[in-house]
Amino acid sequence: MQNLIDLVDKxxxxxxxxxxxxxxxxxxxxxxxxxxxxxxxxMCLETTRILGGNINDALPTACAIEMLHAQSxxxxxxxxxxxxxxxxxxxxxxxxxxEANAVLAGDALLTFAxxxxxxxxxLPAETTLKLVHEFTKWAGAYALIxxxxxxxxxxxxKFVKSPEETLNFIHxxxxxxLFRLAVxxxxxxxxxxxxxxxxxxxxxxxxxxxxxxxxDIMDEISTFExxxxxxxxxxxxxxxxxxxxxxxxxxxxxxxxLMQDCYGIIDKYPSExxxxxxxxxxxxxxxx
Amino acid sequence: MQNLIDLVDKxxxxxxxxxxxxxxxxxxxxxxxxxxxxxxxxMCLETTRILGGNINDALPTACAIEMLHAQSxxxxxxxxxxxxxxxxxxxxxxxxxxEANAVLAGDALLTFAxxxxxxxxxLPAETTLKLVHEFTKWAGAYALIxxxxxxxxxxxxKFVKSPEETLNFIHxxxxxxLFRLAVxxxxxxxxxxxxxxxxxxxxxxxxxxxxxxxxDIMDEISTFExxxxxxxxxxxxxxxxxxxxxxxxxxxxxxxxLMQDCYGIIDKYPSExxxxxxxxxxxxxxxx
Numbered sequence: 141m142q143n144l145i146d147l148v149d150k151x152x153x154x155x156x157x158x159x160x161x162x163x164x165x166x167x168x169x170x171x172x173x174x175x176x177x178x179x180x181x182x183m184c185l186e187t188t189r190i191l192g193g194n195i196n197d198a199l200p201t202a203c204a205i206e207m208l209h210a211q212s213x214x215x216x217x218x219x220x221x222x223x224x225x226x227x228x229x230x231x232x233x234x235x236x237x238x239e240a241n242a243v244l245a246g247d248a249l250l251t252f253a254x255x256x257x258x259x260x261x262x263l264p265a266e267t268t269l270k271l272v273h274e275f276t277k278w279a280g281a282y283a284l285i286x287x288x289x290x291x292x293x294x295x296x297x298k299f300v301k302s303p304e305e306t307l308n309f310i311h312x313x314x315x316x317x318l319f320r321l322a323v324x325x326x327x328x329x330x331x332x333x334x335x336x337x338x339x340x341x342x343x344x345x346x347x348x349x350x351x352x353x354x355x356d357i358m359d360e361i362s363t364f365e366x367x368x369x370x371x372x373x374x375x376x377x378x379x380x381x382x383x384x385x386x387x388x389x390x391x392x393x394x395x396x397x398l399m400q401d402c403y404g405i406i407d408k409y410p411s412e413x414x415x416x417x418x419x420x421x422x423x424x425x426x427x428x
Numbered sequence: 429m430q431n432l433i434d435l436v437d438k439x440x441x442x443x444x445x446x447x448x449x450x451x452x453x454x455x456x457x458x459x460x461x462x463x464x465x466x467x468x469x470x471m472c473l474e475t476t477r478i479l480g481g482n483i484n485d486a487l488p489t490a491c492a493i494e495m496l497h498a499q500s501x502x503x504x505x506x507x508x509x510x511x512x513x514x515x516x517x518x519x520x521x522x523x524x525x526x527e528a529n530a531v532l533a534g535d536a537l538l539t540f541a542x543x544x545x546x547x548x549x550x551l552p553a554e555t556t557l558k559l560v561h562e563f564t565k566w567a568g569a570y571a572l573i574x575x576x577x578x579x580x581x582x583x584x585x586k587f588v589k590s591p592e593e594t595l596n597f598i599h600x601x602x603x604x605x606l607f608r609l610a611v612x613x614x615x616x617x618x619x620x621x622x623x624x625x626x627x628x629x630x631x632x633x634x635x636x637x638x639x640x641x642x643x644d645i646m647d648e649i650s651t652f653e654x655x656x657x658x659x660x661x662x663x664x665x666x667x668x669x670x671x672x673x674x675x676x677x678x679x680x681x682x683x684x685x686l687m688q689d690c691y692g693i694i695d696k697y698p699s700e701x702x703x704x705x706x707x708x709x710x711x712x713x714x715x716x
Contacts (some may be wrong), residue, residue: 160588164569164577215535220527239508240580243531247503248569250538255564258557265553269546272560276543281452281536289452292528300448 141182141416148181149173151203155256167237167245168252172210174228179351179417180322181206186413187326187340198329200260201271204253205322208279211249212318214242216288250279263329270328278321287314294380307380308349315355316348343405347418350398353391354421356381360388395425429470429704436469437461439491443544455525455533456540460498462516467639467705468610469494474701475614475628486617488548489559492541493610496567499537500606502530504576538567551617558616566609575602582668595668596637603643604636631693635706638686641679642709644669648676683713 152173158165181202188198217224217232218239225235234242254272261268278284291310293299299306323340332340360383382391399422406414440461446453469490476486505512505520506527513523522530542560549556566572579598581587587594611628620628648671670679687710694702 161574161577161581163581164573168569211535215531218528218531220531240506241577243503243506243508244573244577247499247534247538248573250535251542251564251568254539254542254560255568258561258564265557269553269557269560272542272557273546276539276546280539280543281456285452285532285536286449289449289529289532293449293451 141413144182144185144413145178147199148178148185148202148206151199152206155200155203155260163237163241164244164248167233167241168207168210168248170236171214171227171233171245172207172249174210174230176206176228178206180209180318182413183319183344183417184322184326184329186411187323188329190409190411190414191327191330191332191336193326193330197261197263198326201257201275201325201329202322204256204275205318205325207249207253207256208275208284208321209318211246211253212284212288214246214249218242221288221292267328267331271325274321274324274328278317283313283317287312287317291380303380303385307382307385310380311349311352312345315352316345319344319348319351339405343402346398346401346405350395350402351421353382353395353398354425356383357388357391357395357425359383392425396422429701432470432473432701433466435487436466436473436490436494437463439487440494443488443491443548451525451529452532452536455521455529456495456498456536458524459502459515459521459533460495460537462498462518464494464516466494468497468606470701471607471632471705472610472614472617474699475611476618478697478699478702479615479618479620479624481614481618485549485551486614489545489563489613489617490610492544492563493606493613495537495541495544496563496572496609497606499534499541500572500576502534502537506530509576509580555616555619559613562609562612562616566605571601571605575600575605579668591668591673595670595673598668599637599640600633603640604633607632607636607639627693631690634686634689634693638683638690639709641670641683641686642713644671645676645679645683645713647671680713684710 153169156165156169156172158169184202184205185195185198189195213227214233216222217227218234224232226232232242233245237245254275257271257275258268261271263271287310290306291314294303294306294310301309320341323344324337327337327340359381382394386394399418402418403415406418441457444453444457444460446457472490472493473483473486477483501515502521504510505515506522512520514520520530521533525533542563545559545563546556549559551559575598578594579602582591582594582598589597608629611632612625615625615628647669670682674682687706690706691703694706
């Protein structure tokens with residue numbers, strides 16, 4: 141696992157030169173290269189590998205997905221959104237570079253990432269186009285941003301659908317979307333057939349929901365030192381979460397059930413990486 | 429000209445359905461569909477046409493470029509940027525939908541636009557990929573956003589290069605970039621050779637600078653009713669503009685010289701549209 145993290149970190153650094161005007165490139169690079177678990181790029185690379193592809197072909201796309209993730213964090217932390225001063229234990233982007241640069245750094249990452257896929261992937265045009273298409277679909281108003289919008293609205297107590305449906309919509313779009321993008325991209329790079337792609341997509345949906353419940357539970361039970369970001373914020377802001385809606389015990393049950401589904405799907409594939417990721421999350425929540 | 433504006437407006441409306449969560453799709457559509465001159469999409473369509481292509485092939489890309497333009501306006505108007513309450517005579521995006529939705533609407537447009545190119549263009553994968561590549565190059569930190577960052581920095585009196593070089597950098601990147609994207613895309617759709625593409629790119633560079641000088645002069649001499657946005661703001665904020673750097677007369681001379689270059693380049697092509705655009709700008713500034 142650490143090998144893959146190091147590989148992704150090395151590529152992220154290489155792919156992001158700091159040129160004139162340096163402020164914007166520094167701001168982009170700052171959040172992208174903050175130490176992290178690199179779950180999304182690793183899941184992309186590992187999907188390519190276990191489906192018989194070459195992870196070198198997947199590195200530009202894997203890094204692009206991490207950049208998209210960083211983009212969503214930069215904008216989510218803005219004063220007009222979640223107004224968070226810390227991210228991964230460090231001051232958030234706008235605290236270091238100012239609000240204007242943070243908005244622009246996020247904007248820049250949204251096109252820098254697909255540009256990277258196009259310029260650095262040595263794949264047939266049809267494949268590259270598919271990858272960029274996936275990127276645009278999951279990054280935008282039909283997924284990631286839809287999730288963020290409904291999340292913000294639900295904080296203001298505005299519900300168009302029921303709380304349960306709303307919560308599910310937020311997490312499927314805000315959290316699961318990037319995991320789906322990661323494994324779908326990995327499968328496309330490995331030239332997987334549609335059925336296999338859908339299997340991995342199904343895995344990513346379950347994993348994404350489990351991961352969000354994990355996050356909700358951690359927000360309830362962790363310290364700032366453990367999370368590297370403000371904790372208890374969800375609770376204090378009356379935010380709609382699995383814990384606020386179902387209670388801590390029921391949230392743990394849902395998490396456990398989704399994790400079992402994930403193990404079941406990935407069992408057919410020889411992947412220590414995927415099993416390692418599942419084990420780690422499960423241990424933190426269920427102590428098993 | 430009006431026919432092309434109507435065609436673009438019709439397509440922009442068709443391409444942007446308002447679905448759940450409606451707030452984000454409404455916010456995106458609001459700024460994109462504010463009445464405007466549609467210069468960038470029209471220049472894309474007209475380049476395709478005069479180079480022997482079919483404008484139907486260019487409509488998705490032309491509309492995508494207008495969406496990118498709207499995106500840049502939405503984020504430029506934010507309180508943390510230029511803090512403008514009006515755009516095209518109407519309240520700016522964040523005044524209508526709130527700051528969070530305005531940030532997210534801009535974000536969403538940045539991937540909605542290339543998604544549109546991919547989904548609606550009926551072109552070979554290589555061509556579509558080239559179009560998306562151009563889009564990502566000109567929209568991001570290497571062009572449009574670089575221009576915006578240096579623009580903001582220069583307002584704070586921060587110059588890395590000389591004022592003349594800085595002003596040129598801002599306008600080549602902030603303004604000319606989208607015109608270059610427009611005509612380059614139009615040429616790619618028409619399968620133009622590299623030399624022709626570069627000729628049109630050269631035209632767009634000159635036109636972009638002329639257009640920015642036009643904008644700087646109009647900010648100095650117009651009323652709110654004429655421009656549909658706050659006027660005299662550049663002057664009051666001590667912003668670096670052609671007028672502030674060179675004075676009104678010298679700015680008009682530079683504008684006139686660039687316009688002559690533009691007429692010279694486009695003279696070889698039978699385009700009433702391009703000539704009409706040049707004539708209109710020239711008449712406003714020089715009264716000829």
